[in-house]
Amino acid sequence: MQIKKMLRLSIALCLAVTVSLPGCGLYDLPDEIDDPSPSIEDFAVEPKQTQTNKRGDEIFSLVYDTGASLNPLTCADSSNTVLMGLMFEGLFYIDEEFTAQPLLCRSWTSLDGLNFIFEIRNGIIFHDGTDMTADDVVYSVNHARTIGPYVNRLSCVSDVFSENGLVKIVLSKPNMQFPALLDIPVMKSGTGDDTIPVGTGPYTYTEAADYRFLSAFTQYRDYTKLPIQRFYLKEYETEDLIQAFEKSYIDLVVTNTSEPGFVQFSEEFEKRLAATTEMHFLGFNNKQGYCASALRRLILSSLIDRDSLTTTLLPDTVPVVLPVNPLSPLYLMEVADTALIKPESINDFMISAFVEDFDHDEELEYISNNQVTDFALDMIVNRENNKKVSAARQIAETWKSKGYNIILHEMSWDAYQTALNAGQYDIFYGEVKLTCDFDLSELLGTSGTANFGVSDSELDSLIYAFNSSGKETRLEATKDLFVYLCDNVYIAPLLFEKLAVFTHRGVVSNMIPTQQNIYHRIKDWHIEF
Structure with missing residues (x-):
């Protein structure tokens, strides 16, 4: 990721x-x-x-x-x-629905999501006129593991080798969607450090x-x-x-x-839009304060007008409630349609969460340890991107209109990073570029490098099941994961960006x-x- x-x-x-x-x-x-x-x-x-x-x-x-x-x-x-x-190709290409399709690979098999065997296509010619071999693929994967933009996604690879003309890759943890990470460029062995490597x-x-x-x-x-x-x-x-x-x-x-x-x-x-895996979301401090309650986090998420964000402030984006691009078959509408509280039911849910304006001062309070508690929510956003700041402001104003006391901190990167690492926030506005397999381990897994305070062994198990599920169990594993995320609201997905291509x-x-x-x-x- x-x-x-x-x-x-x-x-x-x-x-x-x-x-x-x-x-x-x-x-x-x-x-x-x-x-x-x-x-x-x-x-x-x-x-x-x-x-x-x-x-x-x-x-x-x-x-x-x-x-x-x-x-x-x-x-x-x-x-x-x-x-x-135009110059390079991978074993696979990623189609418009973020699904891996064979390109330089003729076929592949894996029974456990750990050990993969790839048969490469015959007759693929490098630009220097030589034939592509399994050894070239092994070289390319190994080189991409050590330098460049593919290092993180290939960190799960423990071994790559060729045997009888086949490419074999061993992973350190199961991922049946691993081919979605193999659109990396295949180069002729030995040319990976050249200014212009030899491609196909x-x-x-x-x-x-x-x-x-x-x-x-x-x-x-x-x-x-x-x-x-x-x-x-x-x-x-x-x-x-x-x-x-x-x-x-x-x-x-x-x-x-x-x-x-x-x-x-x-x-x-003419303008064409290309879907991306770049997601904007809100993260919550689920350890303490108002946002320690999943129900209260759900209420906050449900109050956000995502359609307004994507039409007025951030055009060429698509609103979401699940952490997967809606063009992907993994975006389950049956889950998305019930992920948020309907507007007409918000007040009932707030009462259930013991969130009301108990003292009639036009600001909400909540009951904690049998006591009415005043609260203010500290929301942080990196100020380097004006559009994200504008989005954070609009969300904050929406919450304020419902009686929430929101303090929005528009911070430099260093201050923002310090606050994130120290847990000095109630809510943060974040952005992440997911991999095309939509593995959430780094973002929400307990040991994830982009995880800020989420520690849930059941969620870890669901992410593991999602990654290791094959074709027959993929739908069930996806549904189980997303239903759990919607129930617990560790993050509130907002939108996915698109690239605009003008001709x-x-x-x-x-x-x-x-x-x-x-x-x-x-x-x-x-x-x-």
């Missing part, structure tokens, strides 16, 4: 991830280039089309940072990271004269279905990206409107971006100029 800085590990303050796209057909490169570092105006093209926002050239360009690598394990540049989906993807990095581009790989298995022969790579400063896109010098932009520095474009452009109208069709790969199913794309 990758936890954002909002939850103790490093926060990714997502500036716009921009990519450019439009072009079809091969273009001959010029023999000479006078200016190897052209400005925006050097790429100006008079439109050939009159349709709004439709490209007028037949060059498909992507944003690329020449100062960063194209190594998926070491690259920290957002623009270059997006390009990896549909496009390969090429330089000619002073041009850089991704060229369709002629030995790729679906080469004849690829929508374009070359993606040209252009470099722009961050402040020039919006202008470059709006003037059609680049053709695709990826942004997260929930993050600082997001890029927002007009409705004139010029009428240029790209059949595009279905995912969180893992904006170029998901690139062979199905159609590009028109």
